[in-house]
Amino acid sequence: MSSVDVLIPNYNYGRYLRACADSVLSQDIDLRLLIIDNASTDDSAQVAREIAAGDPRVELRLRRENLGPHSSFNEGIDWAQGDYFLLLFADDFLVPGALRRAAAVMDREPGVAFTYGRDVAIEGDAPIPDIGPQQADVSYRLHQSRTFIERFCRLGVFQIPGPSIIIRTSIQKRAGYYRPELPHSDDYHLWLRLALYGRIAELDCIQAGIRSHGANRSSELRARQIMHILHTAEAAERFFTHEGRNMPDAAHLRRLARRGIAERAYWSAFSHIQRGDPGALELLKLAFRLRPQTAILPPLGYLLRRPDTIRRIKAAFRIGRIPDTRLA
Template identity: 45%
Template sequence: MSRIDVAIPSFNYARYLPACIESVLSQDVDDIRVHVIDNASTDDSVEVARRIAARDSRVSVLARPANLGPHASFNTGVDWASGTYMMILCADDLLAPGSLRRAAEILDRHPGAAFAYGAEVEWNAADAEPPRLPTQEHLGWSHEDGTGYLRRRCLDPMANHSMGMVLVRTDIQKRAGHYRETLRYYDDHEMMLRLANLGGVASTDAVQGIRRIHGCNMSNLYNGSRREDLEHRLEAFRSFLAIDARRRPDAVELRALSDRNFAATALLWAGSALAGGRRRECMDLLSFAASVDPSVFWRPPLGRAFRRGGRIDRLMRQFLPRPAVAPGGAALARDALS
């Protein structure tokens, strides 16, 4: 199997670092390297990392004397990697057993794929034991070309795809380049778009990683409004479309798709805010929708609202009677609203 390089950016995560590194070293992969990039931690993260490196030659440590921000650590990992495949794994997360082999094997079989990713489960800091992973042997991989992935993301720009626990073909990552420091949030979302612009995408429903949920997660430190969240996500999409996708023949179509669906999301959220009595939030979201794609007001996203699980569908289910259920659990009415 080809060599896999895993860069682990770390800042004040001494309590999580040993388990994170062990989850990588215990993978069923013969040729693997781990590089811990410490961003001037004030706890004993560096000492913890160096003790592990002293016991295992596959581990190396870079200790920065000053905090240069997360982008510098991500980009150092990109520059350091030289194996066939690479991953940037946050120091508070864990890889699921067998995940690297699964991802590397699918990339081996699909040389046109830029990266491979799978499902994640969350481990709440309040829980002493990690979540039990489901049986996954029967879960295979699907493969789509980069254009299909990009269209799917533009149709659903709020999907939470992130670079955590994603195995990337290293030469593709080098071509995509560094994470952009101009993007304070959702730079990882933009990176996945940039990678898909250079190759296909492999995905699986099998759990590839465990994401720890605790008070210091970067996502938890963000406390912006819904409009601000939409603005940051849109900024990431537009950065990709303006820089990396500008020469694509479908660049204008992708821009229109993403703008339409960002505006549609804002419109639906505005309706929810109005129903909840949050008039100011409603007006902010309507203003955002108008600035991105005004056509959403005379072509509203009714399909999204009425589809199964959509906002109006959920409201109707609260007030209409549930379908009768026969003994043994068989539904007599398939679905009153379908």
């Protein structure tokens, strides 16, 4: 039986930590869980101690000073020894059977670098909902490395839920660490690098849950979303300058990425204008710099390429609700 190592990095999410850990520890597979608390000022440390006291599979690292999130992410990569690895934020959760389903696919498909599935969203402090039974042997689609990367380039965004991504540990260690210099797109940069080492399996089932709370409706999040698009452009440039430079048609893919990010920035600026939010000018400048044509002709083709266009247009007109750009 394959094994999975799960990292839960935490900072001041003590109110969600137990539910997140329980969603991991209830999985029907051989696993270990590492909780790294980054010097939280709430009751996180006490909650983590109680979780560890109740299950020998749990390891704790309680920091006395905040070293930043990337230190936790990368410490977890060093710690991982199982066949597969998952980074799960403390406010998110797994659905029953998620680890076994992913492991079964990767056991069957040794060329797969990582798997992901669908997600379910919950609001605020709502309890984790009951997820209906799902087949243990789920259907899945295999994406070739280049196809997966090209899809990102065309849209300028990954449309996959991060909490559902379960990675082959040997490939995670080859791909390396999260880059702290990309605080808003470090995950994108890593997923591009991981894709160089194998195919990607998209599972036809719900694998994880994402909680929307507090800051998801704040102006701070909107500022982070703007920074995310700016950093996505930097992540793509770094990838094609370094790890992805030897891909066939790397120059073509780099141009596609610039276009996709420019058109994403353009429409993000439009949604900021609709809401009366600041930041639209900065996004338009990025769009015009990466693709000057957007200053003359609106990139309508981009909306046709995105399968979630209708949902996002509706969301843009909902007062106070800003979709998460990493998952959109």
